[in-house]
Amino acid sequence: MSSDDSHGHDKEPIILTSPRRLGKGMVMIAITLAIGAAILIPLFDEMFEIPPPVTQIRTESPAAEEGEGEQGAAPAEEGTTRITILAGAAVQGSPDYDPDPGQVPAGNSIVWDNQDTVPHTATSGTGPQDPNSAQLFDTSIVNGGEESTAVQLQGVSEGQTIPYYCIVHPYMTGELTISAAGQGAAGGGGGSAQSGNTTGAAGGGGGGAAGGPTLTILEGSSIQGSPDYDPDELTVAAGADVTVMNQDTLPHTVTSGTGPQDPNSGQTFDTSLINGGESATLSLAQVAAGPYDYHCMVHPYMTGKLTVQ
């Protein structure tokens, strides 16, 4: 019985796939993919443009709520724009500066109110890699629950957008937009206002100033990702002596070169080990003008830049 059956099956011809049908099928696949590509290629960047709606909601509503609450307090400090560093800003991806972008009437000074529990800064520039970082302003560390000193922007024009970020958490970024001078604002004349930029790169540039340029190794530098050298980019006059103060509890060095793998590491200058809490003098008498990378031999992720003029 069963052999009869299989015999019957054998007689049925098996229809093989023909090249023609295979070709048709492949053409169908190719056309589908071509249509997809024609849609995708012109839109590739546009598909990646819209920020998630949640961020738009969160930048608007808290501003409105707090606006009511603080409108009463605001007139007391006329000519001051307040920007809040929100609680939880230290968590990557959370909302950070508020409002962002902040509208600053020309001539106003700015105060950052750190409502988070950990220290933050507001430092001009797009990030630690930005060569112009902290040139315009830097609040330096503002501890949790405290307010920064008032920052007066100088040399900015109306309509300009200024990016800034937090040195401690470089993913916290914000923007300031300079708008027309506010009503009754103090006016743009405040040339004497302190910028808070005490450690800016320009500060060390004088060279001849009493005490000479100072390079500080901040406390906690040994932890990867923490701020290390302050200022990170120091400009000094040729032949000057730089005082290196190690405020951390662990030993560090200031050694020329991009890292321990750099074949020229330590060739130009090297303080060798500076114990925690001690200072050393870096003599640049033999060093030619130009930019130099330096790092810490003990913690190669601590890097900085020294420019000799």
Add this chain to the structure above:
Amino acid sequence: MVLEVRKPRPLWEILFSTHHTDIGLLYIIFSLTLFFMGGVLAIGIRTELFLPGVQLIEDSNTFHRIFTVHGTTMLFLWVIPFGSGIGNYLIPIMVRYKDMAWPKLNAVAFWMIPVGAALVWLGWADTSWTAYPPYSILRAPGPAAEMWIFGLKILGISSILGAINFVVTILRMKHPDLPLMKMPLLSWSILSTSLIILMSMPTFAAALIMLYTDRLGVSGFFNPAMGGDPIAYQHLFWFTFHPEVYVFLIPAVGMIYEIIPKFSRKPIFSYTSGVTAFILLTIVSFASWAHHMFATGMSFTEKTVFMIGTLAAVPASAMHIFNWIATMWGGRIRFRAPIAFVVGGIILFFLAGAGGIVNSAMPLDFLTHDSYWVVGHMHLFLMGLITHAFIGFIYYLLPMITGRMYNEKAAMVQFWLLFIGTSLIFITQHLLGLYGMPRRVADYVPVEPLIIMNQISTVGAYIVLASMGIFLVNLIRSAGWGKPAKMEDPFEIGEKYYDYRRREPHH
């Protein structure tokens, strides 16, 4: 293209068919197409990493988008649809029913997949295939991320529908004269896979909705600024996707059980232990999800529980491997391409499994977490065992689908290139991880060991590319112009081949 009994039908009839072989064919062609597309992306990634610095991909955003689409494609558009395709082809034949239980549902389940694929491929999200918050809700740019979420949603529903259909077909439509314990092990594997999908997938479906409402800002499940917990997403995600690892694996295991006894010309060493191991894997797959999250700050007790849960999968997997080896032992093995791929796959599975034990040991996991070790481990498993077994099975099934034989020599050349290439890429990546290379980066520190190992890995990728070129040409040439196969026994191994006209038991 499908094997047809009376006369060739117009292609659109296959396209809109509800017959299980037609849908199986669509699944297989679709998944192979996406496999090659995802492979092109992989080659792009490896080319970028050939040297430190910028090679091919200029900004890291594009790099993130590329590896996200690569991962999503390979997992959800290659491995899962291919398994369903083989199931569609063979399950009704194996349980001796005329079709799947619900043919129209079957067609719906297939046609949702191209829709999901289109959403993923037109959007190019940058969330990586895991889409961890808070990045995916607070920063990932839309509409790409939204399209990814909806694409995955549709793919998830499609898997659930397919799984329901398989469970009902196997359990209810099985011929009454065919006992459950006489079914081929491939049916058991598809049954286990479908049960895992049914139990695990709803969790991820819920997590996707929560992710989307979080993005909209109406909820804050995973949004720390609104009191949510990003780690909760990881639990929901891995509750689905650790079992899903077995959804990728078990169909391949079932295919190996089809190939090994036939080409060894010996019955399976122990059918019962195979079934037991499938059931064990189905259960144990739910006991290990948090081993992906050892580094998230779980308590020691939690970590220990999940470490032991993970190790519990080892005996079940070892039962399968032992079963295969014992079946081959003393058999008169005829080394045609299908069994060559399977044996290569078993060797690489053993290596991947050994690496997996290192990962799952909680203290060692801290060393390997988020490093290239993990990339190497999971790719060795997906490329090594699963893709090897799948390609072997395509060769095995080609006579049934097209009525023609493939080119044996080209297939063996492809096997050696694939085996060597896969080993070069992914074993090296384990070492890269131990050396400290993080995953998901477009650039790396230019030091000699990293450069050399990345270059070995990239050369391996090019070898795999060559093998896949041979594969594609072999498939096309054989499907259109190959020698007509002797349908009783195309591999001349003295074993019965599938005959889809034969549905009665005791035939």
